[in-house]
Amino acid sequence: MRTSIQRYSRQTHSSLLYLLYFLCFMYFPFSASAATPPDATVILLQNATVMTVSHGTIEHGSILIKDGKIAEVGQSIKAPAGAQVIDASGQVVIPGIIDCHSHIAAESINEGSVSVSSMVTMEEVLNPDDIDIYRDLAGGVTSANILHGSANSIGGQTLVIKLRWGQPASKLPFEGAMPGIKFALGENPKRSNFSIPGQPRRYPATRMGVEETIRGAFSEARDYKKAWDDYNKHVAAGEKNLIPPRRDLKLEPLVEVLEGKRYVHSHCYREDEILMLLRVAKEFGFKVRTFQHVLEGYKVADELAAAGVGASTFSDWWAYKVEAYDAIPYNAALMTRRGVIVSINSDSAEEATHLNQEAAKSMKYGGLSHDEALKMVTLNPAIQLGIDKRVGTIDVGKDADLAIYNHDPLSAYAVVQKTLIDGRIYFDREKDIANRADMEKEKKALTEKLKKAEKKPEEKKPEEKKPEEKSKPPAAAPTPTVSNASQGGAL
């Protein structure tokens, strides 16, 4: 019952979805896995190999968690009275994985009708019921940068979330994390690979036009900022009866960028467009926080390092379009060696489930150390998102966001056993497996209900149906939302 397009969306890694990125959001009561884990204020994790990322690996180590924070890290910590003790013998604990480029938990991705869509925001379309939140949790991911799509030179506003599965949308945002905005350069904003029959091409259609669009928007934003600065100055001077400038929701976030209150995360591929945005940023006096994908970043690594901009890239994607033809799996290592802070991101709910493996590839391609590789999905994305004081390493005082594996996570044989956020177990493989029978039962019961409900109209007009058709779970019944990402592409 699935179109071939749906098939693409499921095999994200094998059929890169820059053309069609379907997110089908369907509601289904996940009573088992969505249940809020019991609140244990004190947890002691024992006998684990603790890869702190900041200060080496502790064999047979322990982590004491109090009120969601890491209270103590060491070799032997005594369990305080009343603490929940988790024995992690033979297991490996790392800081929770941070995905610097994600499109999960969102009802829509691209407002592709205009090339400056800074007025829209991902926060307004957060979907806490997106099953991909849970699937990525099961891959050890605890925080993710939820980005707008790449159809626009200047895209929508972005935010960092924690993958608090089972909590309402209001509880997903990472408290205090700097908000961001998506920019995009190259083939996607110039719409080279997309056209909708009967519709004229949208400006810009070249890399020249992309630059011009960004410069134009920031010229306006500068004027807008000046108008408000002048107004505020006069108000501060005590002048009365002033008319404030008209509020502009498109320019407001760009003023925040100029004032350093909003991070720029810019999608890009080619070396020339990377340098272009650095020039524009210099001209208007703002900073680019991260370049996303930045698959030719290795060609201009010195320039990236000098600009102090982070690079968030793929492990080994290439050749799905012209601007990805010079993409190489050595990118992360080459940029790291030249002093760039590098992270490996997913851009795909599927890829996010094994970011640990993707980080490991930087050891094979370019010879990074185990620690450097692990940083690519923990500390480095935390730095890039400005949340490194809270997460990214296993240190006293940080949030107890942890991923526990049965094996060194930089291996294709490692499987996540538990994922903790704020000291709460949000994913537990054992429990997931144990709950499956109940889930199956619940599904059957719901299906039966649905069958009964459907029978009435069918009595009047009996119809030959295959049994399987009838046993479709209610999850598949509502028409799924077709994400606007399909028009703009996420990568």
Add this chain to the structure above:
Amino acid sequence: MNQVRTHRRPLCFLSLFFLCLFGVATGQAQSQPPSVYAITYAKIFTLAGSPIADGTLVIRDGKIAAIGASVEVPAGAQVIDAKGLQVYPGLFDAITQMGLSEISAVSATVDSSETGSYNPDVVAATAVSPSSEHIPVTRAAGITEVLAVPASGGFDSGGGRATLGGQASAIHLAGWTADEMLIKKSAAMVVNFPEIQTQTFDFSTFSRKEKPYTEAKQEYDKQINELSDWMDRARHYAQAMEKGSVSKYDRDLKLEALAPVVRGELPVLVFADHARDIRNAVEFCDKQKLKMILAGGEEAYKVKDLLRSKDVPVILRPMLSLPEEEDDPYDRLLSQPAELAAAGVKIAIASFDNSFARRLGQNAANAVAYGLPYDQALRAVTINPAQILGLGSQIGTLEQGKLANIIVTNGDPLELMTDVKYLFIKGQLTSTENKHHRLYEKYLSRPKAAN
């Protein structure tokens, strides 16, 4: 250690070393490549018996001439001292668009899918570009041969999904020409099995369309009737050919291409994922007496007993995929290989891709992480695909007389960090140098930019 040297001719050590690092696929211009190699002091995983802890493998004229713990190094052999290294059969990626697609978004570089619904007479090997940059990149991941599959879906398909997609070609990932690359020009007939589709996607409006079941079923029945009709006509055509009476009729290239299919000689590579579609496909092939290979098989676990009883092997999509249904277990596809193997279904694992072919080993390793015994995972990317495609006597294990498609690695070939140190295709030491490594070297040596 790990060095290449020539028995009695130390001079050649350098040239061979050079060839290994920088050489081209099949040797230096105007010089005949050596025909005899000996890989010595290696741990050899033959996949046809227990590993040989400290063995020698001799290659002569493209084939494995000898293998064992006490094999003599022939005089004049190029010797590769593989002490500390491991030897395996090269990996076989059984579904790819290799050579058929270069940059998937640029249609001019994509030859993987013809238009039209019934193209049994198109052959993948015809369009395989030996100069594709994908070939050396894929080779560097230890993959020595692939099946180039037309109309195989995925991102490189160009959108076309012909019901009869054409003939898949088994190719070596080395050769100066496509002919030199050939293992078997026509290894399988691609069938994209019709599905009962109640949901379709309309590109002109960019929206999903719902269709009543009865309407979808009618369309499906029509497609099945057409497909049956093709098979019936092919059977008559084949009978006419046997009786020598074909000259009385016009030659029909499509029916001619289908003749080995209806005779049960050429397997059909049937793409289907849903349990219902798989059941329908098995029933169809059974009725038509076709030799079926299932490709895709995301819900194969639901029909594992049927597959086992009908002896239908499965070439599985990457395990690193999200489950079909929202309420499927999150690891549904990761644990499927273990489940199928335990049920006695023969499985191969494939990339179904081009630029992601190098994740083949990673996928197989993930299947192990979720329960597939390691040796079966290794077989799923070596001998199983070879056997499924009827090439089991030629490649897939390290046995005397087989084609010498061999990798020498510094570890487990499925694991992420493992490097392929030496690679042989058709008995030739073949470079693992590629576009990615060249760019790496180039930009590694970029002088520090003046800022």
